Amino acid sequence: MSQVRIDQLIPEGKLLASGHLACPGCAAPLAMKLALNALGPNTVAVIPASCFTIISGPWPQSSLQVPVFHTAFATGPAVASGVRAALDMQGKHDTNVIVWVGDGGTFDIGLQSLSGAAERNENIMYFCYDNEAYMNTGIQRSSATPWGAWTTTTPAQFPEASPKKDMLAIMAAHGIPYAATATPAYPADFIEKVMKMKQARGTRFMHLLSPCPPGWKCGDDEGLELARLAVQSRVFPMLEVEYGQRWRLTMDHAGDPVEPYLRRQGRFRHLNAEQVTHIQSEIDARWAQLQRRLDAETLAAV
Ligand SMILES: Cc1ncc(C[n+]2csc(CCOP(=O)(O)OP(=O)(O)O)c2C)c(N)n1
Ligand code: SF4
Numbered sequence: 156m157s158q159v160r161i162d163q164l165i166p167e168g169k170l171l172a173s174g175h176l177a178c179p180g181c182a183a184p185l186a187m188k189l190a191l192n193a194l195g196p197n198t199v200a201v202i203p204a205s206c207f208t209i210i211s212g213p214w215p216q217s218s219l220q221v222p223v224f225h226t227a228f229a230t231g232p233a234v235a236s237g238v239r240a241a242l243d244m245q246g247k248h249d250t251n252v253i254v255w256v257g258d259g260g261t262f263d264i265g266l267q268s269l270s271g272a273a274e275r276n277e278n279i280m281y282f283c284y285d286n287e288a289y290m291n292t293g294i295q296r297s298s299a300t301p302w303g304a305w306t307t308t309t310p311a312q313f314p315e316a317s318p319k320k321d322m323l324a325i326m327a328a329h330g331i332p333y334a335a336t337a338t339p340a341y342p343a344d345f346i347e348k349v350m351k352m353k354q355a356r357g358t359r360f361m362h363l364l365s366p367c368p369p370g371w372k373c374g375d376d377e378g379l380e381l382a383r384l385a386v387q388s389r390v391f392p393m394l395e396v397e398y399g400q401r402w403r404l405t406m407d408h409a410g411d412p413v414e415p416y417l418r419r420q421g422r423f424r425h426l427n428a429e430q431v432t433h434i435q436s437e438i439d440a441r442w443a444q445l446q447r448r449l450d451a452e453t454l455a456a457v
Contacts, residue, residue, distance in 0.1 A: 170196060175218035177210045180368040180375030182382065183284045184210055186339040187219070187255065190282060193349035196221060198251040199238055203231040203265060205257035206291040206367075207284070229264045231256050232272035235279045243278075251280060251353065258285040258299035262320050269360075273329035276357040283322065283360075286367035294370045301390075302437065303430055304422045305372075311425040318437065322362050323394060330399035332357040336392065338364040340382035344393060344405055351395075364391045372421020384416040389442050402445075402452050413438055 170191035177184045183206060191198065201224045202208055211219045226234045231254040239252045256265060261283040272279060288306050289295040296306040298320045309315045326334045332355045337345040345363070352359040364385055366378030373381060385391040386406065390413060393406040413435050417423040426434075 170198075170220045172218045172220060175210050176212055177206070178367075178369055178375075180366075180378050181206070181210070182339050182365040182367070182378050183207060183286070184218075185342075185379075186282075186284055186345070186363050186365055189339055189342055189346055190253070190255075190349050191219075191221065193346045194251050194253070194280075194353055197249060198253060199224065199242070201226055201231050201235040201238060201252065201254045203254075203256045203260045204228040204291070205260055206286075207255055207257070209291065228260055230268055231260060231265050232268045232277065232279065232281060235281075236272055236275070236277045239278055252278070253280045253282060255282050255284070257290070258283060258287060259289040259295075259297040261285075262298040262322055269326075270329065273326060273331050273358045273360070276331065278356055278358070280352050280359045281361070282363060284363045284365035285322075286365050286370055287319075288367075288370050290367050290370045301434075303426055303434060305425065306370075306422070314425065323360075323396065326360040326362075327396040327399045327402070329358070331360060333395070333397060334360040334362075334399075335395045335405075336362045336364070338382045338386065338391065338393075340364075340366075340379040341386065341393070341406065348395065348405070370422070372424070373419060377419065381416065381419060384411070384419075387411045388413045388416050389438050390416060392442070392445060394445075400452070400455075402448055404449060408442075410442070 171188040175184050198221045200221055203226050208225055211217050211223055235252050235254045242250045285299050287299050289297055294306050295308045296315055300315045301319050302315055304315045305311050323336055335348045337348050339345055364382050366382050368375050368378055387409045388411045389408045395403045395405055414431050
């Protein structure tokens with residue numbers, strides 16, 4: 156469990172100003188606020204096309220009080236690699252370079268750029284805020300959309316038929332120094348991980364579960380609670396992986412039934428009992444697979 160006290164973590168850092176352009180209840184600005192509080196002002200953010208392009212807003216009215224490079228959808232890690240190289244040439248080795256990008260920009264269209272940066276072990280931090288669809292352009296499915304979910308490109312009669320891509324495992328397979336999952340719904344755990352990222356060197360990756368009320372069809376005040384239910388029902392395991400090898404659970408997962416998590420979201424409202432049972436069995440199977448991996452790591456370390 157986390158050793159970090161939350162009142163020490165959320166001082167009145169104003170690196171994300173009020174008046175940003177997110178919908179009510181969006182988790183992404185909270186995640187950014189927490190991350191920047193941990194990283195500090197000596198940070199450059201590279202933001203590909205996404206809701207966060209809108210949330211941060213155009214210069215000179217940007218809600219982010221750090222330099223921002225808005226870039227094309229597919230190019231976040233490539234642009235960040237260039238920013239890093241330029242800063243290093245100026246001797247600014249301590250400036251943090253982060254990429255802040257949605258699941259569409261990560262799981263799908265930016266994957267080659269991300270894989271290239273990871274393979275070169277570029278000295279950058281990559282944050283994927285995963286709201287499980289292309290939200291900015293109207294809730295189209297991405298390869299992060301969970302099986303059975305409604306989106307505007309997967310109507311209720313034909314809901315998402317593919318399982319969600321295992322992005323953490325894909326990034327861990329690159330052998331990068333640090334990869335983790337987190338959510339702003341557990342802020343202390345999240346900030347601890349950001350601090351570890353800050354101290355490490357090389358490519359660091361974080362997969363953030365980031366609820367989106369319009370896309371998930373939930374109340375403005377329900378997103379963070381749903382993210383906690385996702386963790387407690389093992390939909391979204393909280394993990395760290397070092398150098399692709401050392402896998403570690405960072406929070407206990409009660410293994411609560413998934414049904415309450417699904418039933419509170421309109422995007423799952425059409426599911427029948429058999430489909431809910433299928434989702435539960437997939438979660439259980441993935442958890443058993445994860446447990447085998449964690450056990451193998453423990454044995455290897457002895
Ligand atoms: C090459 C390209 N295709 C499509 C778009 C249009 N576009 C802008 S933002 C966006 C959705 C981004 O989705 P995601 O990365 O999941 O972030 P979110 O909007 O959910 O925050 C799309 C499709 C674009 N800007 N560039
Ligand atoms: S559409 Fe969703 S992800 Fe985008 S700003 Fe609104 S709540 Fe946030």
